[in-house]
Amino acid sequence: RMTWKQYHRIEDIHGFMDYLAKTYPKIVSVNSIGKSHEGRDLKVLRISDGKPTNKAVFIDGGIHAREWISPATVTYFINQFAENFDVETDDIKNIDWYFLPVVNPDGYEYTHQTDRLWRKNKKPTRSARGCVGTDINRNFGYRWGGRGSSANPCSEIYRGSTPFSEPESKALSDFIKNSAANFTAYITYHSYGQYLLYPWGYENAVPADHKDLHDLGNRMAEAIKQTRGSSYQVGSSSGLLYPASGGSDDWAKSQGIKYSYTIELSDTGRYGFILPTSFIEPVARESLNGLRVLASQVAKA
Ligand code: 0X9
Numbered sequence: 171r172m173t174w175k176q177y178h179r180i181e182d183i184h185g186f187m188d189y190l191a192k193t194y195p196k197i198v199s200v201n202s203i204g205k206s207h208e209g210r211d212l213k214v215l216r217i218s219d220g221k222p223t224n225k226a227v228f229i230d231g232g233i234h235a236r237e238w239i240s241p242a243t244v245t246y247f248i249n250q251f252a253e254n255f256d257v258e259t260d261d262i263k264n265i266d267w268y269f270l271p272v273v274n275p276d277g278y279e280y281t282h283q284t285d286r287l288w289r290k291n292k293k294p295t296r297s298a299r300g301c302v303g304t305d306i307n308r309n310f311g312y313r314w315g316g317r318g319s320s321a322n323p324c325s326e327i328y329r330g331s332t333p334f335s336e337p338e339s340k341a342l343s344d345f346i347k348n349s350a351a352n353f354t355a356y357i358t359y360h361s362y363g364q365y366l367l368y369p370w371g372y373e374n375a376v377p378a379d380h381k382d383l384h385d386l387g388n389r390m391a392e393a394i395k396q397t398r399g400s401s402y403q404v405g406s407s408s409g410l411l412y413p414a415s416g417g418s419d420d421w422a423k424s425q426g427i428k429y430s431y432t433i434e435l436s437d438t439g440r441y442g443f444i445l446p447t448s449f450i451e452p453v454a455r456e457s458l459n460g461l462r463v464l465a466s467q468v469a470k471a
């Protein structure tokens with residue numbers, strides 16, 4: 171059974187998604203959009219009442235294997251919306267939600283079994299030293315290969331041999347590109363640091379509509395703060411963090427998805443990636459309040 175008192179293995183997360191599709195077939199469906207290098211499904215759960223006027227939002231987690239709070243938070247959203255859909259707000263019901271809670275299932279399982287701090291995927295590289303794994307968040311095909319990424323397969327920020335060389339980034343991007351849904355927002359959950367980041371990540375520049383992104387980011391941060399006092403900083407990825415090219419957020423923005431954010435969840439460094447399980451519920455709850463603000467913007471956009 172799924173709870174938010176523990177971190178779960180991929181099998182439990184997939185089982186939970188399938189259970190919701192079976193229990194709420196009118197609003198929930200689950201599809202595999204491809205397979206990871208080791209052959210694990212990349213499962214997307216859709217929640218929608220099917221109204222043709224709905225906008226669409228894509229949310230993912232677990233691009234980086236060790237950032238366990240991310241899949242935990244995304245599955246919390248799924249549970250909230252699926253279990254309480256009839257009593258949810260009109261904003262939530264006027265959106266077609268797509269969730270991919272674990273983009274990097276091979277890496278995620280490896281952090282449970284072997285190396286808790288693994289970041290990349292698990293596909294072997296051409297490295298003579300036998301180094302394994304590409305940073306999926308450096309492998310997306312917009313401004314691929316620039317600052318903040320590495321051509322060295324042994325690096326933690328290895329960008330891969332070509333744009334979309336990795337099955338996980340390829341499947342995610344193909345799904346969004348080929349979908350009939352009209353995505354208005356893309357949010358990718360990471361940890362840690364408590365940041366709400368918008369493009370661009372590849373260099374110190376901002377998109378023409380950066381004021382809209384900053385304003386919505388501020389309103390989301392305010393809603394998070396109102397929950398239990400957590401402070402999130404809002405700004406561009408390159409400005410607030412560091413330049414890093416090949417990220418999924420930049421690629422989504424380049425596809426015309428207006429509200430593209432990377433959210434770095436809690437904490438600010440005391441526990442970092444090894445966030446105790448007692449944080450799951452509070453972090454997910456405040457994050458849901460932030461997401462509700464995004465939903466209200468998307469529903470009226
Ligand atoms: O470096 C990253 O991929 C993200 N930070 S993390 O600590 N979770 O690894 C930030 C990505 C921000 N977006 C872009 N640079 N495009």
Ligand code: ZN
Nearest residue numbers: 234237360361
């Ligand atoms: Zn990350």
